Amino acid sequence: MSHLCALVRARASIAVSASGVAPLDSPSSDPARYLHCATSGSGGEPKIIRRTQSSWIDSFAVNGRVLGLSSRDCAAVFGTLAHSLALYGTLEAAHHGARILGLHGLRPDRQLAALEQEQATVLYITPTQLGLLCAQDAPAIQSTRHILVGGGQLSDRIATDAARTFPNARLIHFYGAAETSFVSWANDTTPLGSVGAAYPGVSISIRDAAGHETDQIGEIWVKSPYLFDGYAGGQSADTRWDGVYLSIGELGRLDAAGNLFVVGRKSRMVTISDINVFPEEIEGFLAATLGTGSVAVLPLPDEKRGHRLIAVVAGADATMSEHDLLVLCRQTLGPLRAPRRVHFVAALPMLAAGKPDYCTLTQWVEATA
The missing domain is CATH 3.30.300.30 (ANL, C-terminal domain)
Known part of the structure; x- marks a missing residue:
């Protein structure tokens, strides 16, 4: 993690993989800084995501403003740096000068003990990881202010358990992918079954098989400043561009208030x-x-x-x-x-x-x- 932070401070392009963190060669004619990281590969071989660092830095500014992130925070991540959510949380915390608490590989009871000891204020976590954490019989963690949950469906039971384990935390369930970053996020007014309204700066378009917008279930297309540039390794037949809009092959619908309901992935x-x-x-x-x-x-x-x-x-x-x-x-x-x-x-x-x-x-x- 220290090597990653050093490369960030050196304003280098970066490649992050299961084998570690390394500087990334980029053409001298291209002033942009890039980040290569892997998808989670749930249904097959991982792919290498190529994105500009500014595409994540832009969302760091949004979260910093909305969530009040600062150098006084302690951010906990539960995966390795090869996992995009843990990598995002680590880089966002470093951007705001927050302390970073890496908890990958620890048993849930020891993760809870570390959260209490370090007074963690922000968690970046998947629903499964949160469920395991909140199943422990332990005193409530009072210091946590925000829990950012992504990477899967969040059940009402886990949300209820999280409220008991982290009584002072705002639970933010967001929808996105390594290719898109944030697409939507939920709040207290989000209807049951929805993953929330569009994240700031994001436009969501639901299209039928002919490519026309529909108020029924259709393919989810996203226009956003947080999108990736393409794959540096591997491919996906589900990932397609239409001008500035991107689809990763997931289906859903929007209600009249703009809340997104995700049905599932076309490939599944x-x-x-x-x-x-x-x-x-x-x-x-x-x-x-x-x-x-x-x-x-x-x-x-x-x-x-x-x-x-x-x-x-x-x-x-x-x-x-x-x-x-x-x-x-x-x-x-x-x-x-x-x-x-x-x-x-x-x-x-x-x-x-x-x-x-x-x-x-x-x-x-x-x-x-």
């Missing part, structure tokens, strides 16, 4: 008996029903219907049996969207980014099917 959408099904919707329902943020829904091939869904759940309240849960899913979601099996496990295999490792989970489910 599957067809079951000619019906389009989004595993993210089922994950959200199971997370809310069982009070956990550790849920993965996986599609397996099915000769008759095209696909069948298998759910894997960790850290849930064990008062509901698999049979009862499947009955509830069929009643609420319908027979086609309901999982065929639910596996309860102690913990999901996780990536360093704090997200479920869908590739490893799929291999495990296929082996147990």
